[in-house]
Amino acid sequence: MVSDTRRKLLDGAIASLRDNGIAGVSARVIAAAAGVNQALIFYHFGSVSELIDAACREAAAGQVAAYRPRFEAVSSLRELLVLGQELHARQREAGNVAVLAQVLAGAPYDSRLAGAARSALLLWAGEIESTLQRLLDGTPVAEVADVVALARVVTAAFIGIELYEGADPDSAAAAFAALGQLSVLVEVFDELGPVARRAVRSRIRRARGSARPRRSAPA
């Protein structure tokens, strides 16, 4: 059972990150958002970075768990996209993806943040990965695409769009629309069935000669 103050601080950290950005968070800002004394951050978590680390891990785990049934209900790429758009829209209220983007921006300069970011990315990418695995299994696309890696591009693109949104909301909307178009393309491709499969196989044979071989799924 997490004590009341710890709870408030974890929530306050996420709220501050969302409202002030990684450049605007501080012990005082977080404590004010949490409604507790500033010194308690150091008593309970040791430092601001450690608090953010804990808050980010917890929030990501909770969010991913909450969306798991939704991911499991998805039965096509376009449904996955719709889920992504909903997730993006909900960010206005909860802001968890925006928070992740902020932590990610700070990661290269703070090892605690890096750990938190890695943990959150793994959770989200894992969820996307198992969904893609299920959707693409046995399709021609699966022959050419490494699903693990694909899940990571999708995750990266999602975060990129989130950041894009902060600077240029209209363009971000257009980017989402384009993702939808790409998913249509993949679906059409899969509907081509054997024709596509043959073309893919012959292309891969050709590519093997000149390009580096396709990597197997990393750990």
Place this chain on the structure above:
Amino acid sequence: MVSDTRRKLLDGAIASLRDNGIAGVSARVIAAAAGVNQALIFYHFGSVSELIDAACREAAAGQVAAYRPRFEAVSSLRELLVLGQELHARQREAGNVAVLAQVLAGAPYDSRLAGAARSALLLWAGEIESTLQRLLDGTPVAEVADVVALARVVTAAFIGIELYEGADPDSAAAAFAALGQLSVLVEVFDELGPVARRAVRSRIRRARGSARPRRSAPA
């Protein structure tokens, strides 16, 4: 002609953003990197945000101009990807994409940074857009994809991968590999020619009924 001090400050701002992140830059840090007195930032630019704004716009314009011939020489999606990977690798030295990611992270909380980020994104996305336009013109993919929007997803994905790299370098490499696989898919698709075209057209007709209509290119 940009004065010597202004020049040093513009360079120092980019270097500091790259080395310290948006959360770690300050007038003192930038002045130290530039090797000039801290007070000169305010004399020449008015504020730290305004300096970053100017530096970011200038750097983006310079980088895009420098890469323009390379973009123009690209003749396939996979070549475009190779160019992207090279650009990504060069970031270890110049760090301009990482800088853009940092500015982007700060954009929602600072209108100056937002302007700088918008400007840089427009430049990069524009370059990618005209390249894609050239590569995809007349292909089946062009029938389903809005090139303007597509360029923005690619830009967003690129930035997302850059951030991903800061937290989890191995995964970022995997993400790049997946982009390569997607470009193979698109190429195979285009090689299918009339078959793909017919499938796309019929799919679009079906989609028009249930989904919202495809948007025309925004301004």
Place this chain on the structure above:
DNA sequence: GTCTATAGAGGGATAGAC
């Protein structure tokens, strides 16, 4: 245009009373 010095706010972190 460049410097020193400094005002005044806010930062992380700790000591010690309760």
Place this chain on the structure above:
DNA sequence: GTCTATCCCTCTATAGAC
């Protein structure tokens, strides 16, 4: 566990000498 008070540092920005 929580509080106040505080140390000492860094921050932006400006004033004023040169």
